[in-house]
Amino acid sequence: LKAKPGVTRDRVMAIMPAEIRATVKLYLEGKIRDWYAREDGRGGVFLLNARDVAEAESIMESLPLAKAQLLDHEYIAVGPLMPLRLLLGSP
Secondary structure, three states: OEEOOOOOHHHHHHHHHHHHHHHHHHHHOOOEEEEEEOOOOOOEEEEEOOOOHHHHHHHHHOOHHHHOOOEEOOOOOOOOOHHHHHHHOOO
């Protein structure tokens, strides 16, 4: 996720205390597995425990910054790296 073009840091920071509380709550509920800051300082990356992209969208859209429509989100479904099965001798 990253701020939409034209959204100022001040607007984001005004909502950040509520965003942090809501994010920690989702983490403690097991919905957010990990989260990271982008090295370029332009947003974050969240790894979610979700069945599919629709559930991930629902989780992220529940957060205050998303409700205020200040962020752009990109959703990418990920899963296990299946070629690792070759190390176990399984086809």
